[in-house]
Amino acid sequence: MDWDGIQEKLQILSDAAKYDVSCSSSGSRRANQKGGIGNAACSGICHTWSSDGRCVSLLKILMTNYCIYDCAYCVNRCSRETKRAMLTPEEIADITIQFYRRNYIEGLFLSSGVYQSPDTTTELLIRTARLLRDVYHFNGYIHMKGIPGTDERLIRELGQYVDRLSVNIELPSSAGLRLLAPQKTKQSILLPMRAVRAGIAERQEERKKSRKVPAFVPAGQTTQLIIGATPDSDRTILRLSESLYRHVSLKRVYYSAYVPMLHGPGLPELRTPPLLREHRLYQADWLLRFYQFTADEILSDDMPDFDLHLDPKACWALRHPEVFPIEINRASYHMLLRVPGIGVQSARRICAARRQAWLSYDSLRRLGIVLKRAKYFITCRGRYYGGHTGQGEIRRHLLQDEGRSRYEEVDLFSGGTI
Known part of the structure; x- marks a missing residue:
């Protein structure tokens, strides 16, 4: 393997992945296979911090930053002039194992630009996951991205190999998608989410009859919402999160303050990312999941946005x-x-x-x-x-x-x- 070339690709693709915050690994209990390497137990693998306070790490990269979509907010959009790179499934699998054996990482977070088509991209992700699980017998944590618009059959196949899948909604309304990401639709995003939910539910029923049935996406699915790129209110965002928790059985919604790095039609003129607004959304999200609040109790028509001064x-x-x-x-x-x-x-x-x-x-x-x-x-x-x-x-x-x-x-x- 040409490590000089690989190192350059890694630099490009790790930098391109830094804006994806839906990268948490807690909750997986994938059983170890005899003769395998790695461990995805929840006490040993999680993003940044484990439950006992230890700092752990994932290899967080894109498979490629080539993308056929032209989402206005994205640093990897096809119309933007930037260095492009792509790693093959064989290269990613080999890098993951090499880094694991050197104790650099404890798992893999792999996202990707949409290369040629959603199905083609997902097929490459499946090949990568299959190499790690079946060839290298890697038992460690794997988190991959569900690509909007992917055929349900491919999502089901990918779910056999990974611990967590995340399908990023990014923008909280159909109007926002039409404005900043016209090649994506609400339906194309929800389709893989529903496929994951159905796969998890079916596998749970099968495991009631036999514990030998392998788990399907055992750490669940997540998504990410960009905050501040569109004029959507905090109430709109919070009600969407509540709906996703109820109807798609999401493990977690991640909120990412829009970073005003790019310029283009429809993008807001912000000096700094709305980090405090992001923080308030995380607090409200916690109230939804653990404190028995509803979105309409936290925010209303009369008060659709958070008080940034008080929780x-x-x-x-x-x-x-x-x-x-x-x-x-x-x-x-x-x-x-x-x-x-x-x-x-x-x-x-x-x-x-x-x-x-x-x-x-x-x-x-x-x-x-x-x-x-x-x-x-x-x-x-x-x-x-x-x-x-x-x-x-x-x-x-x-x-x-x-x-x-x-x-x-x-x-x-x-x-x-x-």
Whole structure:
């Protein structure tokens, strides 16, 4: 193998892949094969950080940045002058194994531009995955991209070999697609998503009868939405995410702030990426998945976009003064989740602890409650500890707390402290 040529290709294709954030590997439990190499156990493989805090790595590249599509927001669009490269399935498989044996990586994330056609691109991805699994007996984590418009049969075949598939929607509305990615349609994107969902459901039924049946996309499917490239509201984006979680059984929606690197018709004039808006969407997404909120509760027709100064859960609480304060010793688990400063784990601890005895205010901190936020929305044994404060004063205190610790609202490993 010409390693000088390969190194140049890797440099081009790894740089071209850096804007794809839907690259998480947690959740796979692919069984090891005798005589194979690698391990896709969830404790050993995940993107950037493992569940026990270790930093791990994936080889994250495109198979090719040649693309027949001309999406206005994409650095790899066909009309853009840029260096192009392509790795063959044999080269990718060999690189992955070489890097794994040198302990550079623990898995592979492989995306691609649309080369010749969606089906042709997917056939090359299948060949790559088959080489790794059947020839090299690689048991490690493999995440590949489902190409919009691909035939369902090919998606089903690819799903036999990989741990996770992601089909990127990119733009949250049909109007946005027509404006910036006219060669893509809502139907062409949803088709492979539905094929993955159906394949997972069918294989789960088969595995109930026999555990020897191999898993199909065991780590599930994800997608990515670009934030700020179109005028779509935060509510439109959040409602789409909610629908995908319900109807396509997505594992995760990733949000990527639009990076204003390119210029063209329809693209917004932004100085910097809308990173804080991206952060608010992740917080709201967490509320959808773990805190029993709906998209229409978080945002409404009257307020279609996030308050960038305050997190979505605190905003909801301030909009509903008729609900608060709630009595910590009597409130349901559902209502506890709606109190700012109480996370999933702390809500469970409260429900468990109060079966033994009524909780005192001093005991709440030991249960993981962030009292500097929660005290304005709760009573304990009938007593209110938030002081003589109105809604405006409570908001001011919450804003001060937000300014001190903007990125500490969600603790991904302990259940959260939104």
